[in-house]
Amino acid sequence: MKKIFFIFLAAAFFFAGCSKQNEAPDTKLNETIPVDSTTGVMAKYAGNFVKGPYGTVTGDGKIYLQDGKYVLALENIVVSNGPDLHVYLSKEVQPVNFIDLGKLKSTNGNQLYAIDGVPDFTVYKYALIHCQQYNHLFGSAELK
Amino acid sequence: MNKYVLGAMTMFCFLSAEAQQKPLPRISQFADLAATVGNAEGSIAGSYIYNWRIGKKRKWEAGLGIRSTSYFGVKKDFITAPARLSRSFTTPFAVVFAGQKTENWDTLTVQRPFINSINLSANFGYNFNERWSAGFNIDLIGFSFGRKSSAILTSNGTTRTEGETKVPAFNVLLTGDNDYGSLNSEFFLKYKIAERWGIRAIYQFYFAEYKTTTIQQTAPDGTAVDRFRNKANTLGAGISYHF
Numbered sequence: 001m002k003k004i005f006f007i008f009l010a011a012a013f014f015f016a017g018c019s020k021q022n023e024a025p026d027t028k029l030n031e032t033i034p035v036d037s038t039t040g041v042m043a044k045y046a047g048n049f050v051k052g053p054y055g056t057v058t059g060d061g062k063i064y065l066q067d068g069k070y071v072l073a074l075e076n077i078v079v080s081n082g083p084d085l086h087v088y089l090s091k092e093v094q095p096v097n098f099i100d101l102g103k104l105k106s107t108n109g110n111q112l113y114a115i116d117g118v119p120d121f122t123v124y125k126y127a128l129i130h131c132q133q134y135n136h137l138f139g140s141a142e143l144k
Numbered sequence: 145m146n147k148y149v150l151g152a153m154t155m156f157c158f159l160s161a162e163a164q165q166k167p168l169p170r171i172s173q174f175a176d177l178a179a180t181v182g183n184a185e186g187s188i189a190g191s192y193i194y195n196w197r198i199g200k201k202r203k204w205e206a207g208l209g210i211r212s213t214s215y216f217g218v219k220k221d222f223i224t225a226p227a228r229l230s231r232s233f234t235t236p237f238a239v240v241f242a243g244q245k246t247e248n249w250d251t252l253t254v255q256r257p258f259i260n261s262i263n264l265s266a267n268f269g270y271n272f273n274e275r276w277s278a279g280f281n282i283d284l285i286g287f288s289f290g291r292k293s294s295a296i297l298t299s300n301g302t303t304r305t306e307g308e309t310k311v312p313a314f315n316v317l318l319t320g321d322n323d324y325g326s327l328n329s330e331f332f333l334k335y336k337i338a339e340r341w342g343i344r345a346i347y348q349f350y351f352a353e354y355k356t357t358t359i360q361q362t363a364p365d366g367t368a369v370d371r372f373r374n375k376a377n378t379l380g381a382g383i384s385y386h387f
Binding site for chain 2: 099134
């Protein structure tokens with residue numbers, strides 16, 4: 001009987017102890033920078049990433065307009081890995097009001113993130129790499 | 145969900161048919177440890193129950209207990225909690241049949257919820273025979289403590305970060321969405337594998353609550369809302385030791 005009890009207890013602690021770290025892939029990406037059919041390749045807003053309080057980020061963030069739709073391009077990006085990393089457009093460096101563009105596709109390379117609608121980029125002026133689960137900022141780029 | 149209810153009813157009918165040979169003891173007193181899992185969430189609960197058996201054949205039992213429940217999850221959505229906003233009416237008991245006013249709901253996604261609640265519980269059961277029984281229990285009143293966690297409040301398509309949500313301290317059962325705090329309830333089927341030991345199959349319904357500290361929902365009536373609730377449906381197992 002004691003054996004059953006301890007097996008049950010061990011199973012309970014196993015379930016309790018499970019945690020999913022959920023880190024970003026580290027395969028280098030090389031997504032194509034969009035070419036606008038009328039204006040050619042030209043970033044509307046751009047900025048260099050600087051490291052945040054947690055982790056490090058290098059590379060550039062650029063907003064492109066392609067056929068009427070905006071995308072955020074992370075170019076030559078290198079990010080120290082972490083759990084649950086997301087790409088934000090934010091009003092603040094430490095995000096309070098933000099638009100979540102999705103999970104970070106990879107810790108390095110060139111990658112594109114679609115932006116829904118037409119946000120005011122003079123207000124949502126920061127591109128962020130942010131650990132959502134622990135609310136930790138890895139890096140930010142002010143887009144000008 | 146329907147198949148679980150149908151299965152439980154079938155088992156109830158089957159077991160009811162079994163005759164009971166002798167009256168059960170007047171008192172049913174036991175300690176129980178239970179674990180449940182759901183979608184990116186789970187719980188562990190420990191409880192002590194003191195039930196009185198009632199009726200001529202003492203098949204029914206009811207009593208009180210004390211239960212400690214630890215609930216944990218990852219990225220769980222908590223919905224606007226006050227019943228006046230979440231439901232079409234708030235009459236106690238009848239509130240569980242009230243329509244849902246989803247247009248008033250905002251979502252607080254708590255990144256790493258972890259709640260410990262210690263509550264007085266009410267317990268009800270029916271003994272089919274000496275080995276099989278079924279029952280229901282629900283937390284009544286108590287207190288909670290737990291981990292502060294960051295969260296994201298989604299309201300009308302906008303997202304804001306809440307740096308620190310916290311677990312409300314006070315729990316009380318007021319039925320349905322009128323409840324405050326974090327309260328556990330279970331439907332279970334128990335089988336006694338030995339004189340003092342029993343195992344349980346459990347369906348658990350857990351009300352978990354978190355409060356925001358820096359940002360709030362602005363309700364359509366202009367009031368500020370800082371209470372958000374997650375209703376966790378989980379399945380699990382338990383083991384009981386009868387004194």
